[in-house]
Amino acid sequence: SVVPSLITACNVLAGLMAILAAIEGQPDLAVFLIFIGFFADTIDGPVARWLNATSDFGKALDSMGDLITFGVAPFVLLHTLSTTISMSFIAAVFSLAAVFRLARFDSQPSPPGQHLGLAAPFATIMVSSSVALDLPQWLLAIVTVVCSVLMVTTRRYLKPGTRTDKRELRLIWLVHLLALALIFGASLANWLDLATISRACHWVIWALVLTYIT
Numbered sequence: 001s002v003v004p005s006l007i008t009a010c011n012v013l014a015g016l017m018a019i020l021a022a023i024e025g026q027p028d029l030a031v032f033l034i035f036i037g038f039f040a041d042t043i044d045g046p047v048a049r050w051l052n053a054t055s056d057f058g059k060a061l062d063s064m065g066d067l068i069t070f071g072v073a074p075f076v077l078l079h080t081l082s083t084t085i086s087m088s089f090i091a092a093v094f095s096l097a098a099v100f101r102l103a104r105f106d107s108q109p110s111p112p113g114q115h116l117g118l119a120a121p122f123a124t125i126m127v128s129s130s131v132a133l134d135l136p137q138w139l140l141a142i143v144t145v146v147c148s149v150l151m152v153t154t155r156r157y158l159k160p161g162t163r164t165d166k167r168e169l170r171l172i173w174l175v176h177l178l179a180l181a182l183i184f185g186a187s188l189a190n191w192l193d194l195a196t197i198s199r200a201c202h203w204v205i206w207a208l209v210l211t212y213i214t
Contacts, residue, residue, distance in 0.1 A: 004048035008061045011040040015069030022077040030077050031128045037069035038121050063106055070120040071098040074127055078144065083137060090141050090148075097148035098123065118150035 014037035021030040044062060048054045078091035098120040108116070130143045 003051060004044050004053050004058055005061060007040050007044040007047060008058065008065050011037045011044065011065035011069055012061075014040065015065065015073045018069065018073040019076045022073070022080045025080070027077060027081060027131060030073070031132045034069060034073055034077070034124060034128050037065070037073075038125055041066060041069065041121055059106075063102060066102055066120060067099065070124040071095050071102065074098070074124050077131060078127070078140075081131065081137075081140075087137060087141055090144050094123075094127065094144050094148045097151040101151040116154050116156060117152060118147065118155075120151060123147040123151050 014033045018030045018033035018037065021027075021033060041062070044058075048058055072095065075091045075095035078094065079088045082088045082091065101117055101120045101123075104116065105119075126147050127140075127144050130140050135143070
């Protein structure tokens with residue numbers, strides 16, 4: 001089936017357009033497109049398994065898409081917003097950490113039901129939400145550095161949906177669906193300049209990601 005590959009292609013396209021939006025001086029649109037890429041990356045794997053359409057090509061395409069959306073796009077976004085060379089350097093370090101994290105994911109098997117290090121998509125969501133919240137640049141720099149360190153560490157994070165209790169499993173998926181809805185709603189509201197709704201949603205996203213990484 002070509003459906004999973006088409007979904008992954010949406011991730012690639014969203015990442016490329018996010019880069020273009022950042023270069024053109026539209027950070028809100030860039031954040032929106034990064035979140036679209038995150039959504040596509042979240043569902044392409046489950047869809048492939050549901051359709052029994054997993055393949056080496058799909059895995060390679062997914063890796064390329066993740067590199068663009070969660071490695072290159074955040075660097076360009078942060079660089080275009082930076083006011084100092086140090087912030088651009090921090091953006092480059094974040095991108096490098098994402099590359100290391102993606103390479104580890106492809107080359108080293110993780111323990112069953114766990115991730116080694118913070119997943120690059122979650123790190124990018126944290127940084128992108130910080131941009132959308134218009135945090136002071138010094139605080140944005142701290143968030144970016146912390147996320148970079150968490151990506152390259154070997155701290156273990158539980159993968160969504162790995163617990164065996166059905167009620168817990170339903171609750172986990174409900175929380176993740178809520179997070180996806182908030183991410184989409186917040187990015188759309190930010191793009192449409194619905195400032196209050198956008199900021200409220202991004203603060204909730206921050207809380208959800210902080211809960212996950214701690």
